[in-house]
Amino acid sequence: MIRIHNSLSGQKQALAPIRPGQVRMYVCGITVYDYVHVGHARMFVVFDMVRRYLQRRGFEVTLVQNITDIDDKIIRRAAENGEPMEVLVERFIRAMREDRERLGIVAPDHEPRATEYLPQIISMVERLIERGYAYVASNGDVMYSVAQFEGYGRLSGKCLADLRAGARVAVVEAKRDPLDFVLWKAAKPGEPAWDSPWGRGRPGWHIECSAMSTSLLGEHFDIHGGGLDLKFPHHENEIAQSCGASGHSHFANLWMHNGFVNVDNEKMSKSLGNFFTLREVLAKLRHPEVMRYFMLSSHYRGPINYSLEQLEQADAALVRLYTALRELPRIHEVQPGVHTERFCEAMDDDFNTPEALAVLQSLARGINTARAAGDNSQAPLLGAELRSLAGVLGLAQVDPETWLRSAGEADIADSAVESLIEERNMARRGRNWPEADRIRNQLDSMGVILEDRPGGNTVWRRA
Numbered sequence: 001m002i003r004i005h006n007s008l009s010g011q012k013q014a015l016a017p018i019r020p021g022q023v024r025m026y027v028c029g030i031t032v033y034d035y036v037h038v039g040h041a042r043m044f045v046v047f048d049m050v051r052r053y054l055q056r057r058g059f060e061v062t063l064v065q066n067i068t069d070i071d072d073k074i075i076r077r078a079a080e081n082g083e084p085m086e087v088l089v090e091r092f093i094r095a096m097r098e099d100r101e102r103l104g105i106v107a108p109d110h111e112p113r114a115t116e117y118l119p120q121i122i123s124m125v126e127r128l129i130e131r132g133y134a135y136v137a138s139n140g141d142v143m144y145s146v147a148q149f150e151g152y153g154r155l156s157g158k159c160l161a162d163l164r165a166g167a168r169v170a171v172v173e174a175k176r177d178p179l180d181f182v183l184w185k186a187a188k189p190g191e192p193a194w195d196s197p198w199g200r201g202r203p204g205w206h207i208e209c210s211a212m213s214t215s216l217l218g219e220h221f222d223i224h225g226g227g228l229d230l231k232f233p234h235h236e237n238e239i240a241q242s243c244g245a246s247g248h249s250h251f252a253n254l255w256m257h258n259g260f261v262n263v264d265n266e267k268m269s270k271s272l273g274n275f276f277t278l279r280e281v282l283a284k285l286r287h288p289e290v291m292r293y294f295m296l297s298s299h300y301r302g303p304i305n306y307s308l309e310q311l312e313q314a315d316a317a318l319v320r321l322y323t324a325l326r327e328l329p330r331i332h333e334v335q336p337g338v339h340t341e342r343f344c345e346a347m348d349d350d351f352n353t354p355e356a357l358a359v360l361q362s363l364a365r366g367i368n369t370a371r372a373a374g375d376n377s378q379a380p381l382l383g384a385e386l387r388s389l390a391g392v393l394g395l396a397q398v399d400p401e402t403w404l405r406s407a408g409e410a411d412i413a414d415s416a417v418e419s420l421i422e423e424r425n426m427a428r429r430g431r432n433w434p435e436a437d438r439i440r441n442q443l444d445s446m447g448v449i450l451e452d453r454p455g456g457n458t459v460w461r462r463a
Contacts (some may be wrong), residue, residue: 001014001015001210001329001348001350002014002057002347003015003052003348003349003350004016004223004254004256004350004351005256005258005301006253006254006255006256006348007155007231007255007256007257008154008155008254009031012349012350013254015222015254016198016253017059017222018220018221018222018253021058021059021060021308022059022060022061022062022245023054023059023060023061023062023139023222023223024033024062024064024217024218024221024222024223025047025050025051025061025062025063025064025106025217025221025222025223025224026063026064026065026066026209026212026213026217026221026223026224026225026252027043027047027063027064027225027226028065028066028209028225028226028227028234028235029063029065029066029067029068029111030067030068030096031068031071031073031074031292032067032068032069032074032088032089032092032093033071033076033077033078033088033089033092033239034092035072035075035092035095035096035099035277035278035279036095036096036099036277036278036279037268037269037275037276037277037278038091038261038268038276038277038278038281038291039227039260039267039268039269039275039305040273040278041052041099041103041261041278041291041295042258042259042261042295042304043225043226043227043258043297044103044105045099045103045105045291045292045296045394046225046295046300047065047225047256047258048105048106048394049102049296049300049353049392049393049394050223050225050256050351051063051106051133052391052392052393052394053351053392053409056392056419057344061109061146061225062110062217063108063109063110063111063211064108064109064110064111064112064213064216065108065111066111066112066113066114066208066209066212066213067093067096067111067112067113067114068114068205068208069093069113069114069115070085070115070202070203070208070243070323071091071115071190072203074088074089075191075192079190079283084093088445092290094407095279095312098277099278099282102279102282102288103278103282103288103291103292103395104288104289104292104394105129110216111213112212114203114208114212115403117208117211117212117215118194118203120211120212120215121184121203121207121208121211122184122196122197123211124207124210124211124214124241124245125142125183125184125196126197127206127245128144128241128244128245129142130185131244131245131247131309132145132148132182133145133148133149133240133244133245134183134240134244135176135403136198136427137175137176138174138200138243139173139174139186140186140198140201141174141182141183141184141185141186141201141349142182142183142184143174143175143176143180143181143182144180144182144206144237144240144241145176145177145180145181146160146177146180146181146182146240147176147177147179148181148244148420149243149244151239151240151243151249152236152240153236154236154239155231155232155235155236155239155255156231156232156233156235156236157360158232158236159301160179164177164178164179164446167352171272174409177292179312181204181206181233181237182204183203183207184196184198184201184202184203184207184208185201185202185203185240186198186199186200186201186203187200187201187202187336193342193418204421205234206233206237206238206241207241209234209238210238210241210242210245211440213238213242213252214242214245214246219242219246219248220246220250220252220253221249221251221252221253222249222252222253222254223252223253223255223256224238224251224252224254224255225255225256225257226257226258227257227258228257228258228259228260228272229260229267229269230257231255231257235255238251238253247459255301256297257301258300258301259298259300259301259302259304260303260304261303261304261305262303262304262305262306263276263305263306264305265305268306277304278291279362281311285311285315286318286403286406286407286462287318287398287403287406289318289394289396289397289398289403290314290315290318291311291314292394292395293314293315293317293318293357293395294310294311294313294314296353296356296357296393296395297310297313297314297353297354297357298353298354299315299351299352299353299354300351300353301350301352316405317357318395319404319461320361320364321360321364321386321390321395321396322396322398322400322403322404323364323400323404323461324364324365324367324368324383324386325361325364325367325383325386325387325396325400326400326459327400327459328367328379328380328383328400328402329380329383330383330384331380331381331383331384332382332384333381333384334384334385334388335381335384335385336385337385339359339362339363339382339385339386339389340368340385340388340389342355342359342362343356343359343360343389343392345379346358347392353393356389356392356393357393359389360386360389360393360395360396363382363385363386363389364386366382367379367382367383367386370382371455381390398414404461405445405460405461405462406462407447407462412443412446412448417443417448417460420439420442420443421439421443421458421460423439424436424439424440424450424458425456425458428456443460447462447463448460448461448462448463449461449462449463
């Protein structure tokens with residue numbers, strides 16, 4: 001039984017799909033005005049892992065992940081750059097997809113853009129007005145009346161009285177309540193706008209996700225996910241909008257939130273200026289799987305501290321897996337054993353990836369032990385099991401020799417390494433041990449580690 005921590009209840013709950021065997025999941029995507037940063041990457045990796053594991057357990061998963069392609073930040077950035085908003089949006093959508101593919105993220109089944117769902121957004125706003133949850137303000141905006149929704153604050157644990165007490169004094173005069181939020185923004189000079197029953201304007205951010213998720217997954221679906229920073233107000237507002245429009249008490253059965261990526265114990269974000277783009281970090285790594293391993297080495301709900309040391313630890317952990325798989329005969333038959341059982345137990349418990357990774361390391365040790373004992377039948381079987389389980393996490397998918405010889409910023413080309421190894425082999429054959437040691441030390445200083453095998457064969461990898 002898969003148990004998932006539900007942010008709405010604060011407890012782990014059994015996954016019980018509304019439609020047996022099918023899991024419908026919506027994950028909030030990014031606003032495309034800049035490159036993907038490492039904080040975004042965690043969200044991508046976490047929900048890619050969730051989807052992969054649910055599929056492994058036999059569920060048919062439909063994943064919807066939106067693109068916010070109209071927003072104040074996009075408008076400002078396009079103006080700063082002196083380029084059309086559409087050009088900026090298309091450039092960063094392409095960049096996001098490139099980064100996502102490099103990270104091994106499987107593309108969502110549906111990737112709706114807000115501007116493609118304007119009829120659905122307008123229809124939802126109309127229903128909210130008809131049902132008494134929204135009103136047209138004096139400034140032309142359409143506002144959601146928070147006080148009309150009885151369950152507001154349930155997801156975030158906030159109460160209206162406390163929120164009002166903490167509200168800023170300077171609020172929009174057109175609001176009936178400081179907590180009311182915009183559903184449709186009246187057009188402003190120089191900004192993109194579309195026709196609506198309330199005049200030209202554009203949608204508010206929160207209503208976009210409500211309209212897109214319910215249009216593609218229905219008014220009641222299984223899982224809604226996103227970063228912890230979206231829990232309030234974005235996801236709280238989504239619940240209010242969606243339930244208000246549908247008349248149902250439920251929107252998503254389970255709410256999942258991944259924790260922050262911190263830098264020096266402070267949340268990584270563009271607004272704080274302490275972020276690293278995914279593409280600049282990946283360029284320095286041996287392989288994108290290092291980033292995936294780093295992200296999965298902490299439980300998805302908790303914070304993770306980004307540092308070079310943590311990335312190096314992830315690299316070293318992957319070296320152990322790939323070294324175990326190196327030169328191991330590939331067999332397609334997978335015989336699930338105690339390791340598979342332990343892996344599934346960990347993942348069934350709210351996707352406990354740190355424990356699942358520990359199972360992979362245990363398998364690697366088992367392969368090494370079998371090899372050392374000369375058990376040429378057991379080692380390949382364990383290798384097949386390791387590849388199968390690691391694949392659920394998007395790991396160990398590269399040829400071991402290729403991976404071990406990869407480097408983000410190599411000091412020496414592969415061909416030069418091979419030439420030096422041949423020179424060293426000649427020195428060894430001539431019993432010129434000082435020269436052989438000198439070449440080994442030279443390669444070691446360049447991050448190349450040699451391993452002399454019986455029979456005079458030498459294999460190598462990058463540190």
